[in-house]
Structure formats: structure tokens, C-alpha cells
Amino acid sequence: MFESLSDKLDSALHVLKGHGQITEVNVAETLKEVRRALVDADVNYKIAKEFTTTVKEKALGQDVLTALKPGQMMVKLVKDELTQLMGGDAEGINLSGNPSVILMSGLQGSGKTTFSGKLANYLKTKKSKNPLLVACDVYRPAAINQLHVVGEQIGVEVFSDEGNQDPVAISKAAIAHAKANGHNVVIIDTAGRLAVDEAMMTEIANIYSAIQPQETLFVVDSMTGQDAVNTAKAFNDRLNFDGVILTKLDGDTRGGAAISIKSVVNKPIKFIGTGEKMDAIDVFYPSRMADRILGMGDVVSLVERA
Amino acid sequence: EKSKNDFFSKLGKAVAGKSKVDDEVLDDLEDVLVSSDVGVGTTVKIINRIEARVAKDKFLGTEELNKILREEIAALLSETNSGNATDFYVPTDKKPYVIMVVGVNGVGKTTTIGKLAYQFKKEGKKVVLGAADTFRAAAIDQLQVWADRVGVPIVKQQMGSDPASVAFDSVQSAVKQDADVVIIDTAGRLHNKVNLMNELTKVKRVMQKVVDHAPHEVLLVLDGSTGQNAFEQAKQFTAATEVTSLAVTKLDGTAKGGVVIGISDQFQIPVKYIGVGEGIEDLQVFNKYEFVDSFFK
Numbered sequence: 001m002f003e004s005l006s007d008k009l010d011s012a013l014h015v016l017k018g019h020g021q022i023t024e025v026n027v028a029e030t031l032k033e034v035r036r037a038l039v040d041a042d043v044n045y046k047i048a049k050e051f052t053t054t055v056k057e058k059a060l061g062q063d064v065l066t067a068l069k070p071g072q073m074m075v076k077l078v079k080d081e082l083t084q085l086m087g088g089d090a091e092g093i094n095l096s097g098n099p100s101v102i103l104m105s106g107l108q109g110s111g112k113t114t115f116s117g118k119l120a121n122y123l124k125t126k127k128s129k130n131p132l133l134v135a136c137d138v139y140r141p142a143a144i145n146q147l148h149v150v151g152e153q154i155g156v157e158v159f160s161d162e163g164n165q166d167p168v169a170i171s172k173a174a175i176a177h178a179k180a181n182g183h184n185v186v187i188i189d190t191a192g193r194l195a196v197d198e199a200m201m202t203e204i205a206n207i208y209s210a211i212q213p214q215e216t217l218f219v220v221d222s223m224t225g226q227d228a229v230n231t232a233k234a235f236n237d238r239l240n241f242d243g244v245i246l247t248k249l250d251g252d253t254r255g256g257a258a259i260s261i262k263s264v265v266n267k268p269i270k271f272i273g274t275g276e277k278m279d280a281i282d283v284f285y286p287s288r289m290a291d292r293i294l295g296m297g298d299v300v301s302l303v304e305r306a
Numbered sequence: 307e308k309s310k311n312d313f314f315s316k317l318g319k320a321v322a323g324k325s326k327v328d329d330e331v332l333d334d335l336e337d338v339l340v341s342s343d344v345g346v347g348t349t350v351k352i353i354n355r356i357e358a359r360v361a362k363d364k365f366l367g368t369e370e371l372n373k374i375l376r377e378e379i380a381a382l383l384s385e386t387n388s389g390n391a392t393d394f395y396v397p398t399d400k401k402p403y404v405i406m407v408v409g410v411n412g413v414g415k416t417t418t419i420g421k422l423a424y425q426f427k428k429e430g431k432k433v434v435l436g437a438a439d440t441f442r443a444a445a446i447d448q449l450q451v452w453a454d455r456v457g458v459p460i461v462k463q464q465m466g467s468d469p470a471s472v473a474f475d476s477v478q479s480a481v482k483q484d485a486d487v488v489i490i491d492t493a494g495r496l497h498n499k500v501n502l503m504n505e506l507t508k509v510k511r512v513m514q515k516v517v518d519h520a521p522h523e524v525l526l527v528l529d530g531s532t533g534q535n536a537f538e539q540a541k542q543f544t545a546a547t548e549v550t551s552l553a554v555t556k557l558d559g560t561a562k563g564g565v566v567i568g569i570s571d572q573f574q575i576p577v578k579y580i581g582v583g584e585g586i587e588d589l590q591v592f593n594k595y596e597f598v599d600s601f602f603k
């Protein structure tokens with residue numbers, strides 16, 4: 001079931017080699033394999049279709065068909081195209097405000113609370129900031145405690161108001177507290193919510209309008225399947241978020257959702273989560289992600305030798 | 307959005323009087339299944355089965371075709387063999403009945419335990435919870451909140467203590483209290499982390515020192531929005547703990563959880579429960595026909 005693209009392309013390339021002449025039919029056949037591999041990697045099936053259509057046009061437009069090693073050229077084309085799709089200039093976090101307010105959003109269990117802690121730790125240790133973590137998840141059992149434990153682990157103050165059920169009021173009070181106490185970054189952890197939960201989506205839209213964050217981040221589990229497009233689109237429609245965080249990449253998921261999300265909302269993927277510990281955070285590299293989705297350590301070297 | 311009826315009637319029209327389902331219909335079916343995370347491999351398998359049935363039975367009406375479609379998909383879902391499939395049920399011949407709950411990070415293990423405890427208690431069972439996630443920040447507090455909500459005792463130690471020791475204590479306490487069922491929460495862990503998977507094997511083994519054949523059930527929780535990686539999760543957790551049943555969570559969203567069809571088929575593990583919300587009552591006994599129908603809504 002989990003053949004990597006390199007295996008699949010190997011057999012597809014075999015088809016190409018077997019024919020004396022490379023035809024448009026061969027290209028289509030190879031790209032069908034690419035499309036299947038992308039869907040197996042959890043790229044949304046519609047986006048995978050669009051992607052292979054683009055690649056096909058490019059392949060036919062270029063001299064892939066007459067190239068000496070058409071298969072390898074095709075692999076390179078696919079990889080470059082994926083990288084470009086996920087790329088763009090690396091953008092950091094907007095820290096222009098005083099304090100700079102960062103709002104977390106995402107589905108249940110995606111990793112918002114953990115990432116809030118990691119980001120606070122990163123800004124404190126790498127950017128010499130003085131962050132304040134804010135507990136605005138008033139629903140999940142022990143969510144506030146969880147953020148306090150995280151804050152203690154990294155030595156960052158946590159603002160909470162146990163018993164207050166209004167996240168808008170809590171976030172406003174937290175910003176006032178930050179101003180009065182010299183915190184130059186405020187990171188607001190929110191409850192997980194489904195995009196179809198109208199009341200909860202209104203709640204986070206209200207938090208957003210009340211505090212006007214410099215940066216709104218959409219935190220998404222890298223193991224997410226076909227539904228990633230629906231969720232990303234729905235959150236973006238409500239919050240017009242500034243960036244995406246991909247978590248749990250220390251697993252063995254291919255992470256095709258990254259392509260789906262980028263295609264649908266066209267927002268940069270800013271950071272990745274690579275573990276449960278507070279230092280397991282990294283910036284996002286489009287080319288590495290493309291390799292991962294394609295499962296192609298060996299294909300890359302093949303291309304480089306070409 | 308394609309409605310269920312549109313799809314079924316299209317499917318019916320396209321095959322009426324033909325011996326073969328035509329390509330367009332199969333493409334539609336493929337789209338529905340793949341977009342429900344069923345996966346390419348399992349989708350091909352389902353389509354082949356439907357083609358084979360249709361070829362045998364030449365003149366099919368829409369009605370029969372719908373039936374075939376549901377049957378063929380549902381047939382891949384392993385049968386539950388745990389009594390009345392419409393109810394929450396605890397076997398009475400094993401006391402305490404020990405359930406260990408496992409899965410990757412954030413899928414809904416702790417929440418599912420709270421909901422299950424509630425259902426079992428409602429059935430008049432005496433329930434004990436064991437807080438063997440000693441790693442995640444405030445995981446113990448979270449389970450404590452659920453224990454209080456349901457009104458059942460919890461066995462716990464400090465954060466950072468040995469999870470196997472907590473599991474041992476929990477089962478021992480359940481025996482002492484003459485409990486009917488004990489449910490052990492474990493820390494979320496990614497299945498590719500060898501040390502953490504070995505730890506889980508140890509947590510499992512230690513319970514056998516108190517009760518023979520414990521745990522009687524190892525429930526793997528899968529997040530309904532997870533894609534094809536769930537296969538690897540099922541494989542590795544089964545290798546480490548011999549998973550006996552599945553729960554699929556977060557099906558109150560737009561994700562369909564179709565990956566469990568292939569998993570249930572390949573590993574012959576029944577899906578027992580589905581999570582449909584964050585509330586205490588938001589757990590249901592799995593119904594395969596309703597599940598399959600949800601793909602076409």
C-alpha cells in the first residue's frame with residue numbers, strides 16, 4: 001500500500017524506457033502514477049489532478065519528450081513544481097506591534113497549546129523577546145493547567161482567568177496586562193474547534209476583531225487527510241490567517257496536506273512541529289517537504305546524477 | 307456538493323440494463339471514496355468487487371445497486387464479535403474487564419475514555435480509570451476532570467512517574483474495589499518511536515501480573531480526519547500491543563474517516579465506537595451502514 005513515488009515512478013519509467021519512442025500517452029501514464037502517489041500521500045485528490053495537468057503541460061511544452069533521459073527529467077519537473085507550490089520567500093513572524101499579538105487557531109488536538117509554548121520559547125531564547133502566554137481555551141478539561149505547565153517548563157508567564165468563560169474579555173485583559181508589565185509578545189492559545197461549529201467559529205472571529213492580532217496562525221496536524229482543504233478554507237474565510245503551522249512531522253506521515261492547504265489558501269507555511277518537547281520547532285523548508293511527500297530520497301540523487 | 311440521492315440515482319441509471327458499470331460512474335464512485343480518505347488501494351478493491359457483482363447480475367435496479375454498494379463496502383469492515391452491537395457492553399465473565407486505550411498524539415483517547423466511562427456507569431457498571439499518561443502536561447488533571455464529571459474513581463500518581471506502575475496500581479485497585487471495568491489512559495505517542503512503543507508493550511505486560519490475560523481489550527483510537535498514515539498507526543500499535551478494537555473520533559466534522567475501512571479489512575479489527583463531539587454523550591456504537599452512508603451525504 002505504501003509504495004513510495006520513487007518505486008512507482010521506477011515502474012512507470014520502465015514503461016517509458018520499454019517504448020522506443022516517448023509519446024504523449026507515456027507522459028499521461030507516468031503522471032497517473034504521480035497522481036496516485038500524491039493521493040496516497042494525502043494530497044487532496046482534486047488538487048493532485050490539477051497538479052498533474054500543470055505538470056503535463058509543462059512536460060509537453062519543454063523538450064521532455066525528446067530529452068535523453070525523459071524519466072529523470074519528469075521526476076525533476078514534478079519535484080520542482082511541488083517545491084515551488086509550497087514555497088515563496090520564507091516569511092517569519094510579524095513582530096511589529098507593541099506588544100505583538102499572535103492568535104492560534106485550529107481543530108481539536110492539532111497541537112495549538114504545545115506550539116504556543118514552543119513559539120514562546122523560540123521567541124524568548126532566539127529573539128530575546130519577553131512573551132506572555134494567554135489561556136483562552138475555557139472548554140477543554142484542564143486546558144488552562146496544561147498551558148501553565150508548559151509556561152513553567154520554559155519560564156514564560158501565563159495569563160489566565162479561571163472561571164471566566166469569555167475568551168474575548170480574557171484576551172483583552174491579557175493585552176492590557178502585557179502592556180503594563182513589559183511583555184512585547186502576546187501568544188493567545190484558543191480552544192480547538194471544528195470549521196462547521198458555527199458558534200465556535202463566531203467566537204474566534206470575535207476574538208480576532210477584538211484584539212486585531214499582528215499574526216494569526218492556523219495549526220494543522222500533518223497527518224490530516226482529504227479534509228484538510230475544507231478546514232483550511234473555512235478557517236481562512238473567517239480569520240484570513242497569516243500563516244500555517246504543520247505539527248507532528250516527527251512521525252512518518254508523508255504530509256500531503258501541506259500541498260492541499262497551500263493550494264487552497266495560498267498562505268505561507270511558517271513553522272513545523274517535530275516533537276512534544278518545547279525545543280521541537282523548526283522553520284519550514286519547501287524542498288524538504290516536497291521530498292518527503294514524494295518519498296524520494298533516492299530519486300533526488302537520481303536526479304542529481306542526471 | 308453531490309447529494310447521496312443524486313449519486314445513487316446516477317449510479318443506477320448508468321448501469322440499468324448493462325452488464326458493466328460504466329467508467330463515468332466508477333469515476334464518480336472513486337471520487338467519493340477517495341475524498342472520504344478510503345485510499346487508492348481500498349477504493350480499487352471496492353470498485354472491483356462491485357464490477358464483479360454487477361457482471362453476474364445483469365439487470366439491476368437502482369435499489370439493488372445501492373444495496374450492493376453498501377454491502378460491498380460494509381463487508382470490508384470486520385465484524386464486531388462483542389455482543390449486542392447497538393449497545394455499550396462490558397463482558398461479565400471477566401472481572402475486572404481491563405481496557406487499555408492507545409493511539410498517537412491528540413486523537414481523543416482521554417476524551418473517549420471519559421465518554422466510555424459514562425456509558426458503562428449508565429449501564430450500572432462499577433468503573434475505575436487509570437491515569438497512565440504521566441507525560442503530557444496536565445494529562446492527569448484532564449482525566450481527573452472526566453472522572454469527576456462521570457463520578458468514578460481514578461488511580462493516579464505524579465506527573466513523570468512510571469506509567470507501567472500506574473497501570474499496575476489501577477488494575478490492582480479495581481480488583482480490590484470489585485470493579486467491573488477499568489480503563490487505562492496512555493500518553494499519545496507516534497508509532498515510529500521505538501522506545502515509546504516498547505514502553506507501551508511494558509505497560510500492557512505489567513497488568514497481567516494482577517489479572518490473567520489483562521488487558522482484555524486494547525482500543526486503538528484513530529482521529530477521523532487522519533489520512534493514509536492511519537494504516538501505519540494501526541500496523542505499529544498492533545505490533546506493540548495487539549490492538550483488539552478501534553474507535554474513530556471527530557466524525558462530527560466534515561472528515562469521513564474512510565481510512566478505517568481498509569484498516570479494519572487488512573488487520574481484521576472491528577471498529578467499535580465513533581466520537582461525534584466533545585460532550586460526555588458524544589460517543590456512539592459504530593454502525594457500518596450509517597458509516598458508509600455518510601460518505602454519500
Ligand SMILES: Nc1nc2c(ncn2[C@@H]2O[C@H](COP(=O)(O)OP(=O)(O)OP(=O)(O)O)[C@@H](O)[C@H]2O)c(=O)[nH]1
Pocket residue numbers: 106107108109110111112113114115137140143190191192193247248249250251272273274275276280411412442494496
Ligand atoms: N509527536 C508530536 N506530538 C505533538 C506535536 N505537537 C503537539 N503534539 C502532541 O499532540 C497532542 C495534542 O497537542 P495539544 O497542544 O494539546 O493540541 P491542541 O491543539 O492544543 O488541542 P486542543 O486544545 O484539545 O484542541 C499532545 O499530546 C502534544 O504533546 C509534535 O510536533 N510532535
Ligand SMILES: Nc1nc2c(ncn2[C@@H]2O[C@H](COP(=O)(O)OP(=O)(O)OP(=O)(O)O)[C@@H](O)[C@H]2O)c(=O)[nH]1
Pocket residue numbers: 108109140192194409410411412413414415416417418439442445492493494495555556557558559580581582583584588
Ligand atoms: N469535535 C470533536 N472533538 C473531539 C472528539 N474527541 C476528542 N475531541 C477533542 O480532541 C482534543 C484532543 O482530545 P484528547 O482526549 O485530549 O486526546 P488524546 O488522544 O488523549 O491526546 P494526548 O493525550 O495529548 O495524546 C480535545 O480538544 C477533545 O475535546 C470528537 O469526537 N469530536
Ligand SMILES: [Mg+2]
Pocket residue numbers: 112113114137140143189190191192
Ligand atoms: Mg489546547
Ligand SMILES: [Mg+2]
Pocket residue numbers: 415416417439445491492493494
Ligand atoms: Mg490524553
